[in-house]
Each structure stands twice: as structure tokens, then as C-alpha cells.
Amino acid sequence: MNATIATTPIQARVAYISEPKPSKYGDVHYVGILFRDLSIADDDNPDSKIWKNLSSEDSSLYMAGDIVELRPRYDDKNKLHHDIFVIEQVNSPAPVPKNAVVATTTGDQLEPPSAPGQWSLKQIQAALSRPLPQSxxxxxxxxxxxxxxxxxxxxxxxxxxxxxxxxxxxxxxxxxxxxxxxxxxxxxxxxxxxxxxxxxxxxxxxxxxxxxxxxxxxxxxxxxxxxxxxxxxxxxxx
Known part of the structure; x- marks a missing residue:
């Protein structure tokens, strides 16, 4: 991913979610998620592939097929990060337990709420009802x-x-x-x-x-x- 693309918001699709793997720094498990830049039609183009390592808990926010926006942010050491915002969530092709409630409408807010009472009961149930990472x-x-x-x-x-x-x-x-x-x-x-x-x-x-x-x-x-x-x-x- 070149510097020009990295400093502007990127619309991408969740293409692949790996199995949780333990971190060598402790008990935390991490999941690799592959995002594909929607502005690049060729999936084989290496610039279209964006890998992010997230904790197992954070990775449960996303499902294969989700459309997200990756927004650039620099930390205090001037290192580039991307905050992930879900634009549209679709049903995962993987089987989902019958009692799981999955939010599938475009308008549902999927980023965690920042304050008590911000989400409706339906939104909270949708987030809590997702299948949990094995870790x-x-x-x-x-x-x-x-x-x-x-x-x-x-x-x-x-x-x-x-x-x-x-x-x-x-x-x-x-x-x-x-x-x-x-x-x-x-x-x-x-x-x-x-x-x-x-x-x-x-x-x-x-x-x-x-x-x-x-x-x-x-x-x-x-x-x-x-x-x-x-x-x-x-x-x-x-």
C-alpha cells in the first residue's frame, strides 16, 4: 500500500478472517483480517491487500463480506494506524448458530458505543449475540x-x-x-x-x-x- 493511499480513507471489503493465534507477549490471542481495497479491481494486485492484526475480541465485530472504511490516524510517534468503521454488514458465508442475532442493515452502528445509553436494545443484542471467537x-x-x-x-x-x-x-x-x-x-x-x-x-x-x-x-x-x-x-x- 503506497503512501498516497495510506493517508486517505479506504473503502474495503473483509475478504478473510484467520483463526485466533496466541501472542508471544502474553495470553492475548490475535486474529489476522485481510481487507481488499474496493478502488482496485484486480484482487491479485498486492496494493489491494491490507492486513490488520486485531485482538480476538475486537475481531468479533467483523464478518467476511463486510464493507468497511479504513480511516488513517497517526499516533504520538508518527506511526500510521487505521481506525475501522463498518459501512455495510452482510451475512457471513459461514454457518451461524440458530440463536445468533446478526445485524444486517446498513444503518446499524457497529462500532462500540462510547457512552451508556447510546445504543438501542436491538443494537446491543445484535453485538452480544454474535458467535464468540474460540479463544x-x-x-x-x-x-x-x-x-x-x-x-x-x-x-x-x-x-x-x-x-x-x-x-x-x-x-x-x-x-x-x-x-x-x-x-x-x-x-x-x-x-x-x-x-x-x-x-x-x-x-x-x-x-x-x-x-x-x-x-x-x-x-x-x-x-x-x-x-x-x-x-x-x-x-x-x-
Whole structure:
């Protein structure tokens, strides 16, 4: 990509998204995304190919076929970067879980909101319902089956990004019959108003798994409340 092109906004198509790869600098996983400059008709022209390495979390914003604008920006060391803005999102050719809600209209804002209440509930659900990168998922053995799930701290970070201003509160806690019963409420401010979803969990006090009954119950209740907003909901499909 030459200097003239690099200093002007570029309209491009998401041509390829790689599998997540671990960074040598820590636990972060990165995904390579190939953008093709729409102003260059020849796909074999090397100037039409623009590679960007994004974190797995950031890469979940984009799907193959999306039309984006790459806007140049220089950092304090005069190094060129490109901010990515989605112009039009199309359905990915890859299969999507049946419960996933994907925003496909041109007018939907796909960049993360910058303030609480900026997005509508529909926009938040569309962002949270996207299939998650494999690097953000965990697996545990339960009842003779391997269960795939999202950890509470990953869900926390995703809410921070797509639902700023969210709040979690334990609203009920009871002990009975050697078990702990917990109810929590997840509140997300939207342009439609404050939306609240509740979820519960019962955990045995004789905890044989990792953690303790209280933290395990809260983790599950929190993740269930997140699923009510779409986050990881497809993982509950049997």
C-alpha cells in the first residue's frame, strides 16, 4: 500500500478472517483480517491487500463480506494506524448458530458505543449475540459431556465494550437443604431505557468443583443473565 493511499480513507471489503493465534507477549490471542481495497479491481494486485492484526475480541465485530472504511490516524510517534468503521454488514458465508442475532442493515452502528445509553436494545443484542471467537470460550466436563461456556470475566469485558454502564446486583441469597440459592439482576442502559434481566442458580454447599458455592452460584447466575441479552445464548443449544 503506497503512501498516497495510506493517508486517505479506504473503502474495503473483509475478504478473510484467520483463526485466533496466541501472542508471544502474553495470553492475548490475535486474529489476522485481510481487507481488499474496493478502488482496485484486480484482487491479485498486492496494493489491494491490507492486513490488520486485531485482538480476538475486537475481531468479533467483523464478518467476511463486510464493507468497511479504513480511516488513517497517526499516533504520538508518527506511526500510521487505521481506525475501522463498518459501512455495510452482510451475512457471513459461514454457518451461524440458530440463536445468533446478526445485524444486517446498513444503518446499524457497529462500532462500540462510547457512552451508556447510546445504543438501542436491538443494537446491543445484535453485538452480544454474535458467535464468540474460540479463544474466548472454555470447556468443562459435566455429566459425562464436554460443555462449552464463556467465563464470567470474559463476559464482564464484553459487556464493558458493548454495554457501557451495565450493573450487576445480587438480589436474593438463601441457604436451605445444604444448598445455596442466589438470584441476580443485570441492568443495561439503552436508548430505550434501563433494561433489567434476572437469573438464578442453586449450588450445593458440598462443593466438589473448583471454587466455592457462593462464587460458583454468582458466576452461573451472571452468565445466565448475560445470555438473556444474547451473550453466549447459542452455547445453550443442545
Amino acid at each position: 474466548l470460550l472454555s470447556t468443562r466436563r459435566e455429566g459425562g459431556k464436554d460443555l462449552t461456556y464463556i467465563s464470567w470475566h470474559c463476559a464482564n469485558r464484553i459487556l464493558d465494550k458493548y454495554a457501557p454502564g451495565w450493573a450487576w446486583e445480587i438480589t436474593k441469597l438463601e441457604l436451605a437443604d445444604k444448598a445455596l440459592f442466589m438470584v441476580g439482576s443485570l441492568s443495561i442502559p439503552c436508548s430505550d431505557g434501563l433494561i433489567v434481566q434476572c437469573a438464578s442458580r442453586t449450588e450445593s454447599l458440598d462443593c466438589s468443583s473448583y471454587g466455592d458455592p457462593s462464587s460458583n452460584a454468582e458466576s452461573m447466575a451472571f452468565r445466565r443473565a448475560c445470555a438473556r441479552f444474547g451473550l453466549g445464548l447459542y452455547l445453550y443449544d443442545k
